[in-house]
Amino acid sequence: MLSTVKLLNMKISKEKLQKALEIVKPGLDTKEELDQSASFAFIDRRVMTYNDKISVSHPVDEVAFEGAVSAEELYGFLSKGSRTEVDISVDGPELHIKCGRSKVWLKMEELNTENNKGIKYIIDDQKLLASKKWKKITNSELFSKHLLFATQACSTDMTELVLTCVNVKKDGKIQSTDKFRVIQCIGDPILVNDFLIPARAVLEVVKIQPNKIAISGGWVHFKNEEGSVVSARTVDGDFFNQKRLDGVLQIQSGSKIRFPKNIDDMLQRTHQFAKRDFVFDESVEISISKGKIKMSATAAVTKSRIEDSARIEIQKDLSFWISPSLFTEVLKETRTCLMDKEGRKAKFIGVESNWEYVIFLGSNDVV
The missing domain is CATH 3.10.150.10 (DNA Polymerase III, subunit A, domain 2)
Structure with missing residues (x-):
């Protein structure tokens, strides 16, 4: 009252x-x-x-x-x-x-x-979250980094809610997929059961840099040192099983692609035309053909277009779309990717932060 x-x-x-x-x-x-x-x-x-x-x-x-x-x-x-x-x-x-x-x-x-x-x-x-129900996040900085990184492969199709979420597993794996891309990050185990959290909620969770976590009543709660708490509704549903994802993440012997030194500058210029109101809607197209890499994007309102190019040491042809913010994070840890021998998919590996990102090079689903 x-x-x-x-x-x-x-x-x-x-x-x-x-x-x-x-x-x-x-x-x-x-x-x-x-x-x-x-x-x-x-x-x-x-x-x-x-x-x-x-x-x-x-x-x-x-x-x-x-x-x-x-x-x-x-x-x-x-x-x-x-x-x-x-x-x-x-x-x-x-x-x-x-x-x-x-x-x-x-x-x-x-x-x-x-x-x-x-x-x-x-x-x-x-x-209800007594002190013993709050569980410490062992490496809170890496946990937040993995959460945010995984949002980049989430779908925006609300008819498949599970694919709009990040899958957080008790064993420390954090995963996402829209059936065309897969991200898996591996961190320290967490002391709560597996849960699915919408990607949009993750964007708010990472802002407080949580160091504690708890689950109750269909919600997952995150808390930081200052006492800020972000609670998000979890989504009911089954994520893709681990065996299926492991198969997607495997790359048979193929070709190594090394991106040119000026790839960062190309991305910065192209990103200006890829900007959207919501980061999940941003993408640039990358195509490789006859020893040349092209990066392009189209402005949302004016439909103005940019294309940038450079030489690259690979003769195979391929093309894919990628979020500029995701590619920026990828390039901080690796300048190379692996393409399988069938030319169906490419894989980026972040050794320092322990993540894998697979993208399908075609029109069919990866998962």
């Missing part, structure tokens, strides 16, 4: 409160398809957001009230304030905030608890 007692002398650094709000903003849904999904919720000295796909929360120890307020109004007011500290009080259904000479009275609502949905439900779920 909303407090009916006026709470005085709650003070907090404007910078600290703004930082907390910025951390949890990815959980907002401006369309407000769910009640309060466009609000910042305060409960148990945390601020959090929820949109039924992900929830993000962060501690704000100085703020001791419970309720939901408009995210747009609260953040908009704080972002225009010039003072370093804000005063906060609650009077029934109103949240009073003072920043210097500026004051605002924001409508505050009780947290939605209907049908086990909404912000209150996620908070209650997180309360």
Whole structure:
């Protein structure tokens, strides 16, 4: 219930409160398809957001009230304030905030608890995560790197939800495929059961650099040293079995392709034309023919096109599409790839970070 007692002398650094709000903003849904999904919720000295796909929360120890307020109004007011500290009080259904000479009275609502949905439900779920349920991620930096890397082979076809996800396995393998590409990263084992997490949720998880993980009630939770928590709905379904993936990842004796020294410059120039609103939609085409490599891309709006080329020491013909951001990461660890003797697929290997990336060189599925 909303407090009916006026709470005085709650003070907090404007910078600290703004930082907390910025951390949890990815959980907002401006369309407000769910009640309060466009609000910042305060409960148990945390601020959090929820949109039924992900929830993000962060501690704000100085703020001791419970309720939901408009995210747009609260953040908009704080972002225009010039003072370093804000005063906060609650009077029934109103949240009073003072920043210097500026004051605002924001409508505050009780947290939605209907049908086990909404912000209150996620908070209650997180309360179940006693300290022994949080499991330490052994190499948190590599874990986040592998998660993000694996998103690059996920599908955007929502009719096959499993393929839009990253498959995280207890034995440390992190995998993805859209049936034309396969990524497998191998890290340290994790102390939770296998789960499928949507690639879009991964983009928010890696922002907090989590070092702990837990699973409960169809959600996977990630926590960092500062106490930030990103919770994501897991997807039910069966990923491709390991034996099948191992077969795809194997390359029979074939040809080694060594990319030219200026491949990075070519990629930077071409990437400018491949940019899209969402990184998963970006791609460049690479074709090799008669000892020459060509890289091309087409702008989304103007349809302007770029093509760059260089000499390459291979006489075989091949072509494939690749995400510019993925290719950038690949080139940080290897300048070569292996093509199987049938010319059906090519494989990149990241020895330092322990990953494999296979791409099919044709029109049929890899997996």
